[in-house]
Amino acid sequence: MRIGELAERTGVSIRSLRYYEEQGLLKPARGANGYRDFSAEDVNRVARIQLLYSAGLRSSCISEVLGCVSGDGSEPYAEPAPDLVAELTTVRERIVRQMGELGDSLVVLDRILGAAHGPAGVGRS
Amino acid sequence: MRIGELAERTGVSIRSLRYYEEQGLLKPARGANGYRDFSAEDVNRVARIQLLYSAGLRSSCISEVLGCVSGDGSEPYAEPAPDLVAELTTVRERIVRQMGELGDSLVVLDRILGAAHGPAGVGRS
DNA sequence: ATAAAGCCTCACACCGACGTGAGGGTCAAG
DNA sequence: CTTGACCCTCACGTCGGTGTGAGGCTTTAT
Numbered sequence: 001m002r003i004g005e006l007a008e009r010t011g012v013s014i015r016s017l018r019y020y021e022e023q024g025l026l027k028p029a030r031g032a033n034g035y036r037d038f039s040a041e042d043v044n045r046v047a048r049i050q051l052l053y054s055a056g057l058r059s060s061c062i063s064e065v066l067g068c069v070s071g072d073g074s075e076p077y078a079e080p081a082p083d084l085v086a087e088l089t090t091v092r093e094r095i096v097r098q099m100g101e102l103g104d105s106l107v108v109l110d111r112i113l114g115a116a117h118g119p120a121g122v123g124r125s
Numbered sequence: 126m127r128i129g130e131l132a133e134r135t136g137v138s139i140r141s142l143r144y145y146e147e148q149g150l151l152k153p154a155r156g157a158n159g160y161r162d163f164s165a166e167d168v169n170r171v172a173r174i175q176l177l178y179s180a181g182l183r184s185s186c187i188s189e190v191l192g193c194v195s196g197d198g199s200e201p202y203a204e205p206a207p208d209l210v211a212e213l214t215t216v217r218e219r220i221v222r223q224m225g226e227l228g229d230s231l232v233v234l235d236r237i238l239g240a241a242h243g244p245a246g247v248g249r250s
Numbered sequence: 251a252t253a254a255a256g257c258c259t260c261a262c263a264c265c266g267a268c269g270t271g272a273g274g275g276t277c278a279a280g
Numbered sequence: 281c282t283t284g285a286c287c288c289t290c291a292c293g294t295c296g297g298t299g300t301g302a303g304g305c306t307t308t309a310t
Binding site for chain 4: 138159178183
């Protein structure tokens, strides 16, 4: 599939997809015309990339992580390098902490929002 | 208290504190010498600012939120403007979504980390 | 008095993911 | 053949929070 289609399917901009390739996160084949040729698996791969980005990992790190995840990513892994393990452990801790902070922020926001329309309970999501 | 002390107490850089003032998040008094003079409450205020930053709010939004929180922020609020309520609601949804994504990312990371040192359980934080 | 430390105001640098536009090929439809 | 849609590669712009350095005050300690 070509880049436009992948963009449409994933909801990610064309620019971003090119950027992902530039960062080594995607390695599409190339047609004789120079066009990128993405596989069907790349749809999932892009989803995982986005997920990890949203977790605050930078692309260099995502690249290593994805190197440990095979094709559809549903189950298997290769051996993670020891350095990577250390880094990911740090990242893991950061994520846990960040989730806590987000929870706290939510409390703050809900206080404000609660004040907005009186003492009645805020619509729970 | 002067900026250096506040920086030390909050763990936030001097540069950032000046930036917060520039964004209207802090309004320190000024001594005759031009030095900023922060109040004791500002320590809490800075903590809240950091919290909201980590939740992904930009300073313009934080400024409005803090406008609804009185002194020590422990309980009360002023009336939030209706526009602000709408924005915060959006932000709230984003945060909830983001927490979900972080949780998913955690699962991905734990899979990798689980593969790192064999089938034994991962050290639970 | 003199040095050291803390403060001040610009104002430019940086990072990371992405927008955007220029300039130019490729390809299917009319 | 031409139009229009899609693709390509640079390469610079943006945004937000922060680092950093210049140039110059005030205050504190010796």
